[in-house]
Amino acid sequence: MLTIQTPEAVMFWVLAPVAVLAALGMLVVKKAVHSALLLAWVMITLAIFYIAQDAVFLGIVQIVVYTGAVMMLFLFILMLVGVDASDSLTETISGLRPIAITAAVGFGGLFTSLIGRATLGHQAIGLQKANVDGNVQGLARQLFSTYVWPFEVVSALLITAALGAMVLAHHQRTVARPTQREQAIARFRTGSLASAAGLPNPGVFARHNAVDVPALLPDGSAAPNSISATLEARGDMLDPKRFELGEVDNTVTEEK
């Protein structure tokens, strides 16, 4: 017979709404990175639920595998793919959103009423008896006796997945990679000679010489190709006018 102590009930009523809110947030936030962080929070909450429910091993595995490995992989791919138009929340198929929400409310209502009405025919038992030698020992006993065949099959699945990922990610060059000599020749033979010696460096000023300030052309205007195009697109390019000598405060306070 299982009785749930007050601390677990408090933990549940605090964390469960937070997890559901975070999951809802995944649907409405615009940036994929924010979605990933909210999902990581939901997964940590689930790990706490597992540990509270006497599944200590699974709780730890949840943190190590999901919030550790899987979410890192997601963030890595997000950085690789970058931000594009797919992050917008506009409806591309008309009427999809109302239909999805109606279906979700229907499914959720069905599921809730199902759990509310279903009975197992016995009271909740709890894992005190099954975990009497410890959760990890109990799991290991099951895993390496009853479930040893699925366990072996899963190893084959892991190897197949690793091979599949390698095959998919493999990228064969269709043309030979240009050598440094060929690149140099191409720089001089094609187009203008303006960038033959490389692009100009970013600006060097008395008060600022970071990579986000463009250098000045001979006529005093900014040279946009002296800084990375990404910085310009992101709006992180500073105006070199701010660092002109007339603007610099060159009064020296007297030191004692």
Added chain:
Amino acid sequence: MNPYNYLYVAGLLFTIGAVGVVVRRNAIVVFMCVELMLNAANLTLVTFSRINGTLDGQIAAFFTMVVAACEVVVGLAIIVTIYRSRRSASVDDASLLRR
């Protein structure tokens, strides 16, 4: 409180994940919503393991985690491959078979 409350949470999370798969357009977010659904299923397995007093549910959840890890590896490789050829991570753009 009884342990069935965990099942309600799992059901809600599963439903939210399903809505996300349908509504969101970024392939990576869609994939994360699939992960959310898998996690919700795991929570039901762990809860039923506790209700029934046996460890079989936890074993099933463990296998689900392994399969989910494989699925993430292959799925993200597919997303990267599509992105490489189409320069987009939107699920609407991968519609070559329709035309």
